[in-house]
Every structure is written in C-alpha cells, then in structure tokens.
Amino acid sequence: NEQLFSRLKKLDPICAKKIDAKNRRRLIRALEVCLKTDLPFSQLRQKDKPLFNTLQIGISVPKKELERKIDSRVNDMIKQGLIEEVKILKKQYLDCHSHESRRYPVRYGNPRLKSTISTMDPRICGDNNSNKTTLKLPAFSGIGYQEIIQYLQNKISLEQAIKLIKQHTKQYAKRQMTWFKRDPRIHWVTKYAEVEKLVKDFLEK
Numbered sequence: 001n002e003q004l005f006s007r008l009k010k011l012d013p014i015c016a017k018k019i020d021a022k023n024r025r026r027l028i029r030a031l032e033v034c035l036k037t038d039l040p041f042s043q044l045r046q047k048d049k050p051l052f053n054t055l056q057i058g059i060s061v062p063k064k065e066l067e068r069k070i071d072s073r074v075n076d077m078i079k080q081g082l083i084e085e086v087k088i089l090k091k092q093y094l095d096c097h098s099h100e101s102r103r104y105p106v107r108y109g110n111p112r113l114k115s116t117i118s119t120m121d122p123r124i125c126g127d128n129n130s131n132k133t134t135l136k137l138p139a140f141s142g143i144g145y146q147e148i149i150q151y152l153q154n155k156i157s158l159e160q161a162i163k164l165i166k167q168h169t170k171q172y173a174k175r176q177m178t179w180f181k182r183d184p185r186i187h188w189v190t191k192y193a194e195v196e197k198l199v200k201d202f203l204e205k
Contacts (some may be wrong), residue, residue, distance in 0.1 A: 012040040
C-alpha cells in the first residue's frame with residue numbers, strides 16, 4: 001500500500017490528501033483512473049451542477065427505536081440462513097489447502113499499473129504454518145461475514161458473533177447518520193404529515 005500511495009501522491013496530490021492510505025482498493029481505483037485518462041482522479045470527481053431540481057427527505061428515527069430495529073434485523077438474518085451462506089463462501093474462498101491456492105492473480109489492464117501492483121496478491125489465505133486467514137476480499141467486507149467466520153473458526157461463540165454484528169451495525173448506522181447530517185439538502189422528518197407538506201410545497205414551486 002505504501003508504494004501505491006507514494007505513486008498516487010505524485011500523480012494526484014489532492015486525491016492523496018483525501019483518500020485512506022490503507023484502503024488498497026481505493027488506491028488502485030484512483031491510480032487506474034489517473035493512468036488511463038491522464039487526468040487527476042480528483043479532477044474527474046468534481047461534481048457538476050445537478051441536472052434536476054430534487055427534494056431529498058430523511059427519516060429521523062429515535063436512537064432506541066433504531067437500535068431495536070437493528071437487533072431485530074440481525075436476528076432475522078441469522079434465522080434466514082446467514083450462517084449457511086457464510087459456510088458456502090468460506091468453503092469456496094477460504095478453505096485453501098495448497099500453496100498455489102493461497103494466492104490468486106490480480107489482473108489489471110494497464111501495463112503502467114502492473115509495475116506498481118504485485119500480480120500475485122495474498123488476500124485469500126494466510127500461511128498454513130500460522131493458520132491465519134486474511135479476510136480482505138470484498139465478499140467478506142460486509143458486516144456479518146467477519147463475525148460469523150470467527151464463529152465458524154471456533155474463535156468466538158455464536159452468541160458473541162451475533163452481539164458483535166449488532167454492535168458493528170449500530171456503529172455503522174451512527175457513521176451513516178453523521179454523514180447524512182452534513183448534507184444541507186436533506187429535509188429531516190419524523191411524521192408522514194411533514195413529508196406531505198414538503199412534497200406539496202416542492203411541487204408548487
């Protein structure tokens with residue numbers, strides 16, 4: 001990642017200041033855009049004037065009610081087969097038994113990018129001797145997968161896994177709300193009547 005970040009700083013210093021230096025996928029994406037277009041990624045991401053006048057409405061939910069809904073949703077995920085789903089993914093991608101299967105090739109079309117990125121990326125399985133598994137594939141980045149895999153590896157109990165999923169989901173929801181609250185275009189409501197009034201006023205403009 002340090003090599004990728006160093007190259008991005010040279011090609012697009014503005015983007016390098018904003019991007020997460022530890023996020024390999026975003027670093028690669030930014031470099032791909034820079035190298036394929038010969039333009040800074042930050043320049044291409046600049047927002048143009050909206051084509052349409054829109055009304056954005058956000059539903060404000062009390063914290064306790066939101067947490068109750070999250071708990072209920074996680075319980076439903078478990079009942080509807082999350083564990084079986086993760087078992088299938090784990091068997092397909094993580095249960096590696098040979099040296100060859102511990103690595104998979106990362107293919108990039110741009111030859112200039114290949115000089116920066118290793119063509120063999122150990123993101124699926126760790127060393128057999130250490131019995132460590134790296135779970136950096138996009139398929140395992142979602143909340144719920146990491147926790148259930150830990151349960152399947154007998155590192156934590158199912159009860160602990162469910163508790164962690166709920167905890168991480170609530171933390172994610174909090175980050176989402178912080179993000180959306182920064183957007184001045186969003187009208188926050190708590191009642192349906194407020195929505196009706198906003199829509200009516202918007203259409204009458």
